[in-house]
Amino acid sequence: MSTTTTTNDELIKRVDQLQDxxxxxxxxxDTLEEENANLREEIDDLHEEKERxxxxxxxxxxxxxxVDDRVDDLEDQPDVDIDGTDYESLTVNEVPIGRIISSKAPRGDLKDEIEDLEARLSGETPTSDAEETPSSEGPEPETPLERIVALPEELVEQELTENQQRARFIAKDIREYSSKAPAGRVIKAATMGRVLKAAFDTAHTETINRVREFLNKLGQDDVxxxxxxxxxxxxxxxxxxxxxxxxxxxHGCVMEEAA
Incomplete structure (x- = not known):
């Protein structure tokens, strides 16, 4: 009887130990689950921090x-110089802008500018008797665009604005810069931008639009x-x-030799 009691007590004690x-x-x-939950929160926080x-x-x-664009714009700014208060001495990138301004009437909008250019190219308002465009052999230009392409190099900067010079540059080698299409030769804005950037180090949207307008207007019905x-x-x-x-x-008008 005593042995049985002892065995039961040991079992009860063992059960209590197991329960403990x-x-x-x-x-x-519970602790591990809490720690796991905390780790998940930390991971979520890290994901949020990573996204931020x-x-x-x-x-x-x-x-x-x-900032790079602003630096490029600043680098594109012209080098302006003026001697004293005489505006005629004003130069921009070593171009005598002041003298040109003083020798020419103020320009209006694009239409007036083109009309003025066409008039000067047609000989109605020559710059001077000493600077008349020399006659050239070959076909007679049919559009103002052809006339500015045929303009002697020494008169280009004097007679044409910067955007007119850019339009002239593209027109001179339009076959090289354009692609063939059923309607003729096509040049896209992107191509024009690359050409202007390479030749004049400028490809601003406004510049491209202005040059495109000159090509359209000066080319008349052919553009x-x-x-x-x-x-x-x-x-x-x-x-x-x-x-x-x-x-x-x-820049002289010459006929292509027969193939």
Whole structure:
């Protein structure tokens, strides 16, 4: 009887110990679950921090791009110099702007500017008797655009504005810069921008638009401005392109030799 009682007491004690151990394990599980929940929160916080840093990085990159653009714009600013208060001594990138301004009447809008250019090219208002455009052999220019392409190099800067010079530059080699299409030869704004950037180190949207307008107006019926794919393209009539091909790099109108 005594042995049985002892055995029961030991079993009860053992059960109590096991229960205590189970309780400890439960507590440990609760602790681990709590720690796991805390770790998940920390991971979520880290993900949020990572996203915030990514956004900040993108913003910083945009700011760097903006600063680069501003630096490029500042570097494109002309070198202006003037001697005293005499505006005629004003030079911009070593070009005597003041003297040119003083010798020419103020210009109006694009239409007035083109009309003035056409008048001067046609000989109605020559710059001076000593600077008349020499006659050239070959076909007679049919458009103002051909006349500015045929203009002698020594008169280009004097007679043409910067954007007119840019339009002339593109027109001289339009076959090289354009692509063939059923309607004629086509040059896109992107191509024009690359040409202007390479030749004049400028490709601002306003500059491209201005040059495009000059090509359209000076080319008259032989140059069309067409909307295509949310962009404007210039279409040159093939006959005009062939005529422009006949003006060599010396800016004189010459006929192509027979093949």
């Amino acid at each position: 151990h189970v309780d400890e394990l439960d507590d440990r599980v 840093l990514r956004q900040q990085n993108e913003q910083l990159r945009e700011r760097v791009d903006d 069309d401005l067409v909307d295509r794919d949310n962009s404007k393209i210039i279409v040159f009539d093939e006959c005009l392109v062939r005529r422009l091909d006949q003006y060599d790099t010396n």
